[in-house]
Amino acid sequence: MPERSNIWANMDWVTVGLYLVLIFMGWLNIYAAVFNVEHQSILDTSQQYGKQLIWIGAAIALAVVIMIIETNFYVFFSYIFYGVTIILLMLVLLVGKEINGAKSWFAIGGVLIQPAEFAKFATGLALARYMSTFDFNMKKLKSVATIGLIIFLPAAFILLQNDTGSALVYFSFVLVLFREGMSGLVLFLGTLVAMLFILALILPNITLILVLVGLALLMYLILNPKLNQFARAALMLAGGVALFFLLNLIVGAGRDLSEIILAGTVLGAFLIMIYSFQKRFTNYIIISLFFIGSVLFTITVDYAFNNVLEPHQQVRINELLGIESNPYGAGYHVNQSKIAIGSGGFWGKGYLNGTQTKYDFVPEQSTDFIFCTVGEEWGFAGTFTVIALFLFLFFRLIFLAERQRSVFSRIYGYAVAVILFFHFAVNIGMTIGIMPVIGIPLPFFSYGGSSLWSFTILLFIFIRLDASRLDNFRDSRNA
Structure with a gap:
């Protein structure tokens, strides 16, 4: 048996460092967003910031476990992970808890688990497994049809849960296909369809x-x-x-x-x-x-x-396209969000000194609109720093994906990059009014255990694959 490399020595500590910095900054901003003078301790587990610390601790423990497991495990169990998450997506439709009109949550004791979040990494693994098999060919109708099924099956079940935002995330997997040989004509036609969609509404x-x-x-x-x-x-x-x-x-x-x-x-x-x-x-x-x-x-x-x-979705699209404007109705979220970000100026109002967030003018300020807290309290300098850190992470992930010797690892690496980028672009876009409000979290920043754990699993599986890129493990292409 060939000698295995030291995964801790080969781990990409740059990416790990970015991850740790982002979750720490997210935790501080959650504390600022929902700060309670009666519960000033940041370790108070009765408040969101205290609970988030527990989720962060569990996420780091998950990351360690992921790094210990052999890489062949993720290749071999790719389809099983995918199948289990599909079953969970169907099951939540029957016994799930409905929150804000979406039946997307399992209530286990006092903890809410959203299977749609975990289906992202499972879909990425299944896509990488199938596209790295020997007989895969992007030019074959069978291969393209199978890819479409892998990507859009979980999206369909999530749409049935009335969670349009989470379902749209799965369409970002299409971007992975261009790295693996899909014609640019598809992207061109997709752009035309998007333009035609907007024109049809305007x-x-x-x-x-x-x-x-x-x-x-x-x-x-x-x-x-x-x-x-x-x-x-x-x-x-x-x-x-x-x-x-x-x-x-x-x-x-x-x-x-x-x-x-x-x-x-x-x-x-x-x-x-x-x-x-x-x-x-x-x-x-x-x-x-x-x-x-x-x-x-x-x-x-x-x-x-x-x-x-739904009527509220129609109004949000009309607000985004400028067809109608109601700053005290459907446009309230975005209007208050832009006020909060704009009021921060260059340096911001200072940590814990935000007024828009302190007095609850911004709805969902610790989850979907967490970026408002960054803009108000840290100003342009803070938002620039956060965006720069995310962009550095995305470029780093693409660099790591390109240096993989395994087709499976490269495809999965690109899947990780596009999923995180989609969340980043849409979440920040909707807080500044250039994207519709579809309710998806900002990775590593937004409050919530399901999103933090799912992003951690998504990212650290790839970090684990990269740490063993020089090992002579059995690639799925030769399985």
Whole structure:
């Protein structure tokens, strides 16, 4: 048996140091956010800051246990961890405790456990295990479909718990796929879909359809500059609209102009596709399919927004996009958050001197909006320091992932980086009003045992894998 390396000597102490600094800063800010003059001791376990210290102690103990366990354990039990968390996600729907409208918690004695948090590291392990197998190929439909199932199955169960924020986190795993060979076209199309989603909410239907028609005609002209071909395409679109307009008059259906244009342009696009199939104009076929898909997507967005999303979710999106503004209603959280951060100035008001947080103007100030305390009491200097520490951690994780000799370890390392980055970007983004309020914690800062433990497990499994990167352990690719 080959000699095993010393894991404590090979541990990346830079990453461990960043972890310890962040959880310590988080603990101090939780104390400041919910400071109680009647319970001034930071060790008072009847208060959140005292309980958080217990969670921190348990998290460090978990980290030590993770480091002691052999790396092959995480490879071998990847699918088992994943299966157990899926079962827990289903079980919480039946016997879980509902908090703030989300049935996502197991109440065990006086402790609340959220399985959605622990499913993140399990999903990362399962994804790394599958993508590091010998027969995996990003170009195979079977491989892509299996990846999609691994990522979106836990997200689906979390959506059923009415916890949209936690479910969205799982979509960040898609970013891992680009490092492993997924075409950048997918990211490009995803960006287009996001832009179309926003436009579908901001613009009236008729305006958006006319914009899409204009873009389609422009693309027809650019990709095939022959004017006679372009004229045929334009006439087919216009002809489809004219046909539905006449039918509406004859039948007396009373449809509005936007519905007539929508149906007519879709019919025109189908006619262009049929004509292009005959003439073998591949570019026109692709543009027509894109146009039809875009129109159908806008209809789906409109229906989902008005019939699927909860009223408070609709209002939050409208607030974010500037469609409506109510600083004393749905916009209250973000408005108070921005006031708190802005009032800190450059150096802040000083530790324990924040007024927005002390007088409970900022809701959820120790959890989702913990960054407000940093901004108010530590100012720009404090927020810059916290953001810099997180960015240093992310770049460090990417560096560690790239130096792995194991495909499994590299993929899991990127999964850790994207999960932490998504939480960081969205949490800070929603406190300053550039992201919707979806209720996800800031890693290592927000109060709560489930989130702290899950982030600790997520991170230290990778630190353990990295510590043994030079060992000749049996990689899952050769299993």
